[in-house]
Amino acid sequence: MAAYRVRVRTGTAPAAGTSDAIAVTLVGTRGSSPRTVLDRWGPDFHCGAVHKGPCRGLPESSWYLESVTVWGQRGDSAGDSAGDDSDDSGDSAGDNDPDDVTHLGPFHFPCYRWLEGYGTWELPEGTANVPPLSPEYVVQHWQEDAFFGEQFLSGVNPVLLRRCPRLPPKFPVTPPMVAPSLGPGTSLQREMESDIDIFGVSPQLSQEPGPDSPIFLPGDPPWLWALAKAWVRSADFHVHEGLTHLLRAHLLGEVFALATLRQLAPQHPLFKAVALGRRGLLALVARGLRALRWRSLVLPRDLRHRGVAATKRHHFGNDATKVWGAIRRYVSGVLALYYPSDVAVQEDPELQAWVWEIFKRGFLGRQRSGVPSHLDSVRGLVTFVTTVIYTCSAHHAATNSGQRPLGHFPELHFTEPGPRLLIRRFRRRLRRISRGIRARNAALERPYPYLDPENIENSVAI
Structure with a gap:
């Protein structure tokens, strides 16, 4: 005792x-x-x-x-x-x-x-902790090219990497340049055409090929190559913190939360279901918002668009797909209790006002963003709500690391038996995903724990 x-x-x-x-x-x-x-x-x-x-x-x-x-x-x-x-x-x-x-x-x-x-109010114990990829590991391996590349595949900003079927015209890399890094038995063209692995091309520091735009290679002097990689990581850091993390998780989360509070009554099922240098940063976020497209927020569409949906060793994509599927099944089950038909979606004025405010206020009414301004089907509603919950939970966890477990709600808004049964099923599904991820990570030298449901918070808290 x-x-x-x-x-x-x-x-x-x-x-x-x-x-x-x-x-x-x-x-x-x-x-x-x-x-x-x-x-x-x-x-x-x-x-x-x-x-x-x-x-x-x-x-x-x-x-x-x-x-x-x-x-x-x-x-x-x-x-x-x-x-x-x-x-x-x-x-x-x-x-x-x-x-x-x-x-x-x-x-x-x-x-x-x-x-x-x-x-x-839930107060987590304040002892600091780090995921299995500890500082100690970084100290030992930070200069290795394999570790540098893996950070773009399974690091804190895994949503920008795209399959490269051909070299961009402003990137005059030749097969002999990269042959020493690829090793015997393959070629640059073969790797770009491969359906098995993915190879990211590091961004240039300038956009005009020529003598003033050198290309750095692993065969260069060690500290020159290390400095080139540091510049790339620095650029990735600013995009990660300003766009992937701040814009797509925090600022969009605020849009979803404010629209929920202003347009949905507390009794509305969606109110109960959804989770929630300065000038240079603001300019970056504004630019990122202009370029933001709805397809990049809907995980399955984003993975297909970037060509990484079937890529092996892409732990983010594999884990995120499973979590997305669990969230979608939960959302679909709950919404089916309240929206028996597409007409029910079309004729819900609070729902349509909620979607309109997100489109108008959050995405500035830009039609080219692809963000829906209204919903006319149950299927579209399920995708929209799943995107909101995923963005405020799993996407934030993958780019920030976790706090309170997904599926554990401190406020018990749903009192009906149907939704509460779906919540229990949602939690069981997440536990199965968690066991699978932990079993896989046990065999990995560098585990990928960020989308383990036990590490995904319900909403953006920090």
Whole structure:
């Protein structure tokens, strides 16, 4: 049996305290504790000194929560209850300290934000962690060409790589230039025509072939070749952070969320189903938005358009396709409960207003973007909603790495048996995908964990 002490810290800003009822639940790998009320009567969570709800008829008051810290003891004398520790006394749980008692923690749960209204906020434990591709590995292998190339295939920006069936006219690479890198028994043309593997062509630093636009090769002096690769990685970093991550995950996520809040009533099924240098950056994002096309957001279309749908060793594409399929089946099942026909989609004014706002506000009403301005079929609605959820969850996880597991919803909006059954099936499907990915990763020197459903958050949180 284990007992835990909980210390809650309120911010020091004026009016940071609250008179609302505060309770805490500890969630671990073996279960969760009962909800334990922490406050007493009145504004005891004041400066200096997580469910938040009404307290004896008092009006709601905001609360700035800094952090929660938990200590624990496991053993015969540890007791079986959790309590609050708001006096910073530092006393240990239990009166005895026998040798068989195991001390747990401290575990820190940072928050540092205002909690408005009533509800439950999930605070993940704050210990930093890294995926299996650790810094240590990068230190050992960062100069290797194979590792450099794999970052474009299965790194943090895997959505730009395209199959190259022929060399661009502004890229005057000849077969002899790359023959030493390809090895015997093949050629540049054969590799470009191959259906098995993919070879990305590094972008040029200038666009006009000639003496002022050199082509760097692995046979160049080592540090010259390393510098050329560093320039390419730098360019990829700016595109990744500005477009792949910020624009396609965060900013589009805000568009979807705002349109949901403004156009859909809380009772609408889609309200319950969807998850949610400065000048240079803004210019890059604006340029990226102008070039953004709907097909690049719909995963199966994007993989086919880039020619990588059937590429082996493309762990992003393989894992993303499975996650996309699970999300689509869940979305299709839920929407079938509320939209029995295409006419039902066409005649839902809230739904059409939601789609129109995303098209008009988020994509600036650009017809050439391919973003739907209205929906006239159940199939189109399923694709649209799947794209929204995938963009705000799996796409963000692949380009940022994860927090809260996909399919685990902190707010229980659906109360009907049908949707709740579909949620349970969705979770089982995700668990099967997770087991398959982990089994594959166990045999890989450099695992690809980013689209393991256990690492995909429900929505964009950071």
